[in-house]
Amino acid sequence: MVRIDLKEKEAGTGTDLDSVLAKQRAAFNAHTNPPWSERKANLQKLGKAIEEHAEEFQKAISEDFGNRAYEETTIAELLVIKGGISHALKHTKHWMRARRAPTALQYKPASNRIIPQPLGVIGIISPWNYPLQLAVMPLIGALGAGNRAMIKPSEYTPRLSDLLKRVLGTIFTEDEVYVATGGVKVASAFSALPFDHMIFTGSTSVGKIVAAAAAKNLVPCTLELGGKSPTIIDESANMDTAVARIANGKLLNAGQTCVAPDYVLMPAEKINSFSDAIIEKAESFYPTFAGNKDYTSIIADSHYARLQDLLEDAENKGARIRVAGDDDKQQLAKERRVPLTVVTETTPDMKIMQEEIFGPLLPVVASETLEDSMQYVQSHERPLALYWFGEDKSKREKVLTETISGGVSINETAWHVVQEDIPFGGVGPSGMGAYHGEHGFETFSHMKGVFTQSRFSQGKNLFPPYTDKTRKMLGLMKKIL
Known part of the structure; x- marks a missing residue:
């Protein structure tokens, strides 16, 4: 078995991860709903950085595997990321908008809306098989939805992980996007953090461990697992x-x-x-x-x-x-x-x-x-x-x-x-939840339902003490239903 130098002292202990999470949450709480201009700028600089360092990413991934064709990395990672960022830049401004929702007749003239809001800090645990794509694609969704993010790449791809940490560190501050490198101890500490949402891509067996760790903090999870297709x-x-x-x-x-x-x-x-x-x-x-x-x-x-x-x-x-x-x-x-x-x-x-x-x-x-x-x-x-x-x-x-x-x-x-x-x-043992495109935006957002009562509301007729007028109103509502 290949031994990999995990460099856990450099990567950060659980305490260090707690500190980064605290910084990201404080920064988010001070700026809970970044405008489209900021989200657009983040997506654009992410795309530019990936493109500018494309050859370095190809080289690092090939060396981590022992050999992988640069063309294969382009097809399966770089082009996928480019497509994801392009799609997000075209559509996220629209996804951000509050949208009207129907109001049942018995509650009119009140109205309903759905307002997308960022969740806060997203934890991303990515695997070794497509180490760039499966770290960055969730990040696209997280940033487009207005969140901060912490990423834990696989210890099986140390060169790619170190390069990703360096590249993202040049375009984002630590309280915006942070990459935690290291081995099992770091991964264990990472999965136990009280994120606002966590996405894990990997095996079903490890997914169960991650989900169990997240459950202790009631952290909702998107699990992208596998199985026999x-x-x-x-x-x-x-x-x-x-x-x-x-x-x-x-x-x-x-x-x-x-x-x-x-x-x-x-x-x-x-x-x-x-x-x-x-x-x-x-x-x-x-x-x-x-x-x-x-x-x-x-x-x-x-x-x-x-x-x-x-x-x-x-x-x-x-x-x-x-x-x-x-x-x-x-x-x-x-x-x-x-x-x-x-x-x-x-x-x-x-x-x-x-x-x-x-x-x-x-x-x-x-x-x-x-x-x-x-x-x-x-x-x-x-x-x-x-x-x-x-x-x-x-x-x-x-x-x-x-x-x-x-x-x-x-x-x-x-x-x-x-x-x-x-x-x-996936579904069942192959995973739970979904992302990519608008589905990723919604995964990393809170779709807040808002009910606005009308000044012409007759709801006061349902207040106690209950009278014949109340019962008449209830009868009308039953007929409407």
Whole structure:
């Protein structure tokens, strides 16, 4: 297992974090509802800073992983952030406005409004797999909603974490945005802080720990977790299209993606041809895996060993293993590279079918009908994403309406995550709450309901002592309802 110097003395103790939170809360209380001009300026300087340091971020992330293509970081992190900031700059001024709400007839001529207000200080705990995107995207929502923020990045990406701390420290004061670097002790202290809202992205197991810590202070949480995201290939699917897009979604970041297609459901008679086709597609993407600058390394020795253990367990229980490429195994291990590996003849007792894979291993499960596939999905924990490939609209709608998942991409994988006009979030074990775009603005805001009574109100007729006039008024109200 790779050991990382956590530098906890530099990162700050729990007491230091308490102090930063106190500063941020005092600053917020002195300025509770920043105008659009301030929020706009914060978003603009955030975008400018990320763009100006783009190459440094690419380099830091690649070094933390062992290798990750600069282009992959651009696609999966920098462009996503740029899109999020652009969308927020276009729409946040409108989202900030108070909005009228209907008033039930029996209470007229009173009126209702909803006023968005900042919550205060937002805690952001971000993971290692997309260490820049998953720290900055929640920050965009928090700043757009008028909040202060504290960020705790993963200890698995120390170079990126230190760079993010330095870059954000040049454009924000400590009482605006603060980055806390360090290891488990810092993370534990961070999750126990009495934030006004906390967002955590990571594994379900750690999410439970974070939620429990937050509950002690009644801190509301948005949890972006994971799980086993299924891919259903219908008989009406264009197989060439499906193979290419599943391969791309599975191999992006070497499968270290919370919404990567975790396993495939399809008829048994098509499994061999699918396996051959997706292996061939992977080899066309990456003619070699070892030494290939376009292919991402597994983040750490412990994660590499975990993937090997999943494969060994599956093979020992009768699975068939097919590996893309013919790279030297020792060199692959040295570089922590795992080629696309298709696992067929799977059984439920295999660990690869019980745990989120988070790597480029792709189990294929025999499922003869759409009903079989849906029953399989619904009998397991609700996933963060679901993918369906096919052209049959009636079957597509059946899947959409009768399965439950955090989000869905149709004839594609993963791209629903970067759409700013739809929410991104999990359900049940794959998470709670959502963000991105307006949904992020509302997550990091208090949508305050305001009732304004009219001077012409007849509510006084409901005051005690109760009389025939009161009872007559109640009768009228019942009729209205």
